[in-house]
Amino acid sequence: MQEKINKIIWILVPLLIVGLLICHIIFKNEGKEYTRNFFYMDTYIYVKLYETDSKKVEQAFQGIETIYQEYHKLADRYQSYDDIVNLYTIHNNTLEVDTITLDQRLYDMISYGKEWYDKSNGKLDISMGNVLDVWKQYRDNQNGIPTIEELKQNDRSNIEDIILLENNQIKNNHVNIDLGAIAKGYATEMVGEYLESIGIFNYLINAGGNVKVGIPQNKNKFSIGIEDPNSKQGEICKIVYGKNISVVTSGGYERYYEYNGQKYHHIIDPDTLMPANHMKSVTVITDDSRLGDILSTILFLMPIEEGQMFIENENAEAIWYNNENQIITSSGMNQYEQK
């Protein structure tokens, strides 16, 4: 009898150990969570990866940093860099040449901006750098607002002056181009493409509230909260669920200054040259971060009813938070409302 029990134990114990080992291997196959922060394009960029191979993660973080850094330089309006032709160079160069050759990525962004100027009937205007600079000056000093005359005097650049030619060339018209509604979304989309190209599909990127996610681990969908524009503590007014999507919000509640009890934010309507006040915020959900970034700005500059019609023709959904604190959603939103 005692021998029998002894035998059973000698069989059970190794079995238990093998079982534990198998469990351990299964757990190990599940990627670990790695996070890293970057600071480019005036925002904190937060990246989370789920991966088993830690060397690959290090390589990925370096690749991501390079992408954001280079897009940051390309879209910088305030400073030139030795190794790259950027927006500052286009605007401020003293070269006596007719055309300038651009980096493919900068050329693509400007071309994307021009394309959407037409599609949005001029609501998205990348030639407004001078007007934005006037607003920025007042915002930095937190004192007063520009007069309409001052703004109009500075609104001399025109989208037609931005002339793109063959072989990545641009006509040297010294236009003060602003890619504020494009560069962050563009870089984020490129980071997503890069990650997928090296075989990382489980990722989450939050570039200053500009969110792009891949496929989550251990569950079906990511949950992405949308910030309540009235809340000072970063509370959430809605959650959307999805994978392989991009969620981008435009709102006047983040960057603004107050003058005479009025709030003045940074998203300027090209028609009035003043901050747009049709709503408190709008969020766009798409599968392309470039589209999400540009559409959220366009929708913010339109009355909500106009935006509702506009978005019907795009492969995107939207959530508006109107001035009466109501939430309005586009017709296909329900696909992002289920866990």
Place this chain on the structure above:
Amino acid sequence: MNKSDLKLIVSILGITILFLIIFSMIQKQEAKTALIYYQNEVVQIIDLTQNEQRDYIVEGENGPVVIEVNKGKIRVKQEESPLHICSKQGYISKNTEMIVCLPNKIVIQIEAKNIIDTVAR
């Protein structure tokens, strides 16, 4: 069965209990979130792990409902209803606990784990 067998069995039992204790501790540390519903829609999401004391006001069927958060617990402080059932219920704090204010069509529900992965703003 001799003494060493007994030792083995006891030590296996001991390890199992240790694991159970560790797992239950990990679960206790998990983030907790309170969801406030009006009818079927989430109107407020509150992170209960932040040890703050604060009042939230949400609009119910009979007017404003005052909800108090205090050290990871949540309760209905004030509300307009015939029997005041939900304000009499007091604090809730555990996973899946619920407060239902039927006359006001307000429901407070606690979910374990951080339900939000990230925030767009």
